[in-house]
Amino acid sequence: MSSPPAARLAWAAADPYATALRSGRGPLFLRRTDGWLLPLEVERWCARADAVDRQVLDRCEGAVLDVGCGPGRLVAELAARGRTVLGVDVSDAAVEHTARRLGSASMRRAREAGGGQALRRSVFDPLPGEGRWDTVLLMDGNVGIGGDPAVLLERVAGLLRPGGLLIAETAGADVDERARVQVVDVVGAFGAGGDPFLWARLGTPALVRYARGAGLRAVGQWEAGGRCFAALRTRSASSSAEPPKSTAVISSQRARKPSGDSPVADR
Structure with a gap:
């Protein structure tokens, strides 16, 4: 599936976003053409996973794909739990920040038990483990990626295994809007x-x-810490069908011979 127009490299070209992630603080906003501003919670994203994040991660199943992982707080928390997790983001600064978290001395032993990586990749690019991820995360407003929710959700459904779980963070209000925006660090033209x-x-x-x-069905909705979430599942495989032979696997990014059952991290 190809990326929606202007979606693939949008965040990568947003210099104020990269600057904010590198400093670990805002202010940072999404600004519409009419001047309306949506504050972005840079400090929270750059901090460790908080209590609400951890409650969400408690619901994750199996191998987890974090779409739009940002500076990697959720990837790091899952890796610390010994879970197999891959974060993808189009921003170099985000992937670098995530890699630093995963490379810290305190994380290395935990990573040996599971695995945590981050790739500079759009969700619409080819990804490891397509059709075999147990859980996909769309947190921090990432249901907005690409500006076309139907296309994004179709793509996510294709990344999940039959019966796989999507956990998405939604807006607090009952909204359904699309807009042309910019990432800005000041209120101006x-x-x-x-x-x-x-x-x-x-x-x-x-x-x-x-x-x-x-093809996703809602299986749960909840609020915590002023944030809203929904859990959805793909259709399960037929009861007569043979169960999948392997779950999603992420390998080291060092070159190695690809296998039909274990996708490599970079291809």
Whole structure:
């Protein structure tokens, strides 16, 4: 599946975003063409996973793909638990930040028990383990990636195994909107920030509507710490079908011979 127009490298070209991640602080906003601003929680993203994050991660099953992983707090937390996890993000700064977290001395032993990596990759690019991930995460507004929720959710459904789990964070309000936005670090005229790109904001009801078209069914909704979440599943394989032989696996990024059962991290 090809990336929606302007979606693939949008965050990568957003210099204020890279600057904020490298410093670990804002202010940072998504700004619409009409001047409306959505504050971005850079400090929370750059900190360790908080209590609400950990409650979400407690619900994850098996191998986890974190789409739009940002500076990697969730990837690091899952790796520390010994879970197999891969974070993908189009931002060099985000992937570098995640790699630093995973490379710290305190993480190495935990990673040996499971595995944690980050790739500079769009969700619409070819990814390791397609069709075999147990859980996909769309946190921190990442249901908006690409500005077309139907396309994004169809892609996510294709990444999950039959019966796989999607956990998505949604807007607190019942909204369903698409807009052309920029990442900016100051309140000013449109055009002063990163490259414009399409983005979407969805409340839980809108997410559930789009999800049905992608073959995903809602299995849970909850609020915690002022944040809203939904859990959805893909259709299960037929009871007469043979169970999958392997779950998603991420390998070392060192070159190695590909296998039909174990996708390599970079291809």
